[in-house]
Amino acid sequence: MILNRFIGGPILEPRLKKVYLINNYEYTTCNFMCKYCYLGRIFKDSCPSYLDRLTRFEKQIEEYIRKYGLRSIKALLISPIGEPTLDPELPTILKYLKSYGIPVALYTNGSTLSNNHIFNLLKQFDIVMIKFDTLRKDVIDDLNKPSIRVDPTEVYYHLTRFRREYRGKLYLDIMLVEGYNDHIEDLNDMISAVKAINPNKVFINTPYYPNRGGARPPKTEKLTYIYTRLTKFMPNRVEIVDYIPESYVNKKMDDPIEEFIYISTLYPMTKEDAYKYFKLFNLNPEETLHDLIKLGDVEIVTWLDREYVMSNTLARKLL
Numbered sequence: 001m002i003l004n005r006f007i008g009g010p011i012l013e014p015r016l017k018k019v020y021l022i023n024n025y026e027y028t029t030c031n032f033m034c035k036y037c038y039l040g041r042i043f044k045d046s047c048p049s050y051l052d053r054l055t056r057f058e059k060q061i062e063e064y065i066r067k068y069g070l071r072s073i074k075a076l077l078i079s080p081i082g083e084p085t086l087d088p089e090l091p092t093i094l095k096y097l098k099s100y101g102i103p104v105a106l107y108t109n110g111s112t113l114s115n116n117h118i119f120n121l122l123k124q125f126d127i128v129m130i131k132f133d134t135l136r137k138d139v140i141d142d143l144n145k146p147s148i149r150v151d152p153t154e155v156y157y158h159l160t161r162f163r164r165e166y167r168g169k170l171y172l173d174i175m176l177v178e179g180y181n182d183h184i185e186d187l188n189d190m191i192s193a194v195k196a197i198n199p200n201k202v203f204i205n206t207p208y209y210p211n212r213g214g215a216r217p218p219k220t221e222k223l224t225y226i227y228t229r230l231t232k233f234m235p236n237r238v239e240i241v242d243y244i245p246e247s248y249v250n251k252k253m254d255d256p257i258e259e260f261i262y263i264s265t266l267y268p269m270t271k272e273d274a275y276k277y278f279k280l281f282n283l284n285p286e287e288t289l290h291d292l293i294k295l296g297d298v299e300i301v302t303w304l305d306r307e308y309v310m311s312n313t314l315a316r317k318l319l
């Protein structure tokens, strides 16, 4: 997928609340190919260094923030179309975003924690959210399909080390998928691992949205089991993410349609949310959606009894 925008929002992100959503890539770039991924086809598993992109990145961010401000924004969240730590320009991007004086957060799949340079770079972020789905190599190979060798027990080791050395907020994100990592023995192992890591918060996530490999959420009993066990030793620090975030809060947007396509590319959006969004701009919801579908910009995808509006490029790769 190709995307020529580097910032959008703010959105109400499930973990951090009101954030600007920062994307540092123009092509989907990831060293994983998770079955539950929402992004459709991954174009690259590495990112070349090219200053041209950095110049455009900074220009776009600067213009956007100058226009819409930072009032009540909780963080600038780097959660791009891929794995952000593969970007050789990440140190420059971090330095640039920090110049705005508000927390900078990053969402990573954790695969590069064993690289000392990345390990130390992550320590400079205010909030780091790390994916931690399993302790089993066969599950990571089957569910996350890394293009490099990833040993989850090594990831676990580096996570505990990172927690000891890191002064910011560490959030773990566990994606539970039916039939892959939701067996009771695996849940028990994950509970012990989370206990040892002791993050500021842990989010139990599920593939409640359309995704590449048809990954499905586990049964409610499994979610209740892990949630109840974790909250015993981490009260108020465990949350289940099985809902769609309110996707929109900026009513002053110049081009609401372009913004709609950016947000719905990076975050799942239901048809109801899309209608609410259009109403904010006094657009007729049915007509606007109909026109976007006709133009080929978006498609409707049904998943688990809900209808989602997805950018057309994505939908075609997922169907």
Ligand code: SF4
Pocket: 030, 031, 032, 033, 034, 036, 037, 038, 039, 042, 081, 082, 083, 109
């Ligand atoms: S879900 Fe995240 S880590 Fe997995 S393939 Fe998609 S972008 Fe990469």
